[in-house]
Amino acid sequence: MEPRVVFNEELCKGCSLCISACPKNIIYLADRLNSKGYRPATVTEQDKCISCAACGRICPDAVITVYRPKKK
Amino acid sequence: MMELVFERTNGLTEKPTHYCPGCTHGIIHRLVGEVLEEMDIIEDTVGVASVGCSVLAYDYFNCDMTQAAHGRAPAVATGIKRVLPKDRIVFTYQGDGDLASIGMAEIVHAAARGENITVIFVNNAIYGMTGGQMAPTSLVGQKTATSPFGRDIALQGSPIRVSELLATLDGASYIERVSTHDVASIIKAKKAIRKAFETQKNGLGFSMVEVLSTCPTNWGIDPKESLDWVKEKMIPEYPLGVYKDVKGGK
Numbered sequence: 001m002e003p004r005v006v007f008n009e010e011l012c013k014g015c016s017l018c019i020s021a022c023p024k025n026i027i028y029l030a031d032r033l034n035s036k037g038y039r040p041a042t043v044t045e046q047d048k049c050i051s052c053a054a055c056g057r058i059c060p061d062a063v064i065t066v067y068r069p070k071k072k
Numbered sequence: 073m074m075e076l077v078f079e080r081t082n083g084l085t086e087k088p089t090h091y092c093p094g095c096t097h098g099i100i101h102r103l104v105g106e107v108l109e110e111m112d113i114i115e116d117t118v119g120v121a122s123v124g125c126s127v128l129a130y131d132y133f134n135c136d137m138t139q140a141a142h143g144r145a146p147a148v149a150t151g152i153k154r155v156l157p158k159d160r161i162v163f164t165y166q167g168d169g170d171l172a173s174i175g176m177a178e179i180v181h182a183a184a185r186g187e188n189i190t191v192i193f194v195n196n197a198i199y200g201m202t203g204g205q206m207a208p209t210s211l212v213g214q215k216t217a218t219s220p221f222g223r224d225i226a227l228q229g230s231p232i233r234v235s236e237l238l239a240t241l242d243g244a245s246y247i248e249r250v251s252t253h254d255v256a257s258i259i260k261a262k263k264a265i266r267k268a269f270e271t272q273k274n275g276l277g278f279s280m281v282e283v284l285s286t287c288p289t290n291w292g293i294d295p296k297e298s299l300d301w302v303k304e305k306m307i308p309e310y311p312l313g314v315y316k317d318v319k320g321g322k
Contacts, residue, residue, distance in 0.1 A: 002074050004074070008080075010088075011088050013092075013093035013094070014093060015093035015094030015288075015295040016094070016294075016295060016296065017094055017295050017296065017299070020296045020299070021254070021255055038093070051077050053077050053078035054255045056077075056078040056079075057078070057099075057255050057258050057259065058099065058254075058255055058258060059098075059099075060089075060091065060094060060095055060096055060097065060098025060099050060102075061088070061089060061091075061098050062080040062081070062084060062098070062102050064078070065076070065078065065079045065080070066076075066077040066078040066079075067074035067075060067076055067077060068074065068075060068077050069073070069074060069075075070073040070074060070075045
């Protein structure tokens, strides 16, 4: 499926505020480093995302873009 | 097919910020950027950065920017606002060390004159850039680099509540204190910032939004704990709400 939440990993500082804000608890820090040496936030279970954008609104670094399926 | 719900605002540049991980300066930057974009005033706006962690704000906002000497942003903004055509929007972005300490004279007199500018006042109860010294806004008992045993009223006096103070001035038109400790308060903060810019656009005079913010690095706690600290320690000392709204009869 197309992703509902997309992280611009290079901008992420791994502060984890998005993890604390996510009502579905699906965000975690990845086991890789970006070029600044931070573990970027990521989501694997995209189908569990409800597109509420809480993560995007609390992110201090404007890392996150959120989509939702178009209603037919 | 997917539709867009939320994305990075065009009110910010593409440059990554230098702020520490979890610092809510970034959230407040984004809210200001979103308001500039939604009001379609990016091209008409001049921002004045202050001294402190937000000194480099001129790299991050997508409008015209300048930067003032420590505490003098409201005076510089006054000059810019008065010489430009009336439809231009001028705002300052200042921390508590800048605004409530060395800049106290400038902010009080800008408000007293009813200058038609907007002030975004970021209060995190500490000096951030210089290494976590006590600010005029530090809480009673708060341990900082210069109050290692906690702020003592007998020695250092009580915290200054800037919103309450400025609300007593006739020149102030819109004063509100908001917070960034959770998503709901962030949404409220954005509404307040929008209202402040609209106050200026409508020519009503001085507007200020005080935003309670965090400093995980100098508070010595992690970003999530910092949000809890704002909620549990700062908000009781700095109650949220509208302190002055001339149009709303307050």
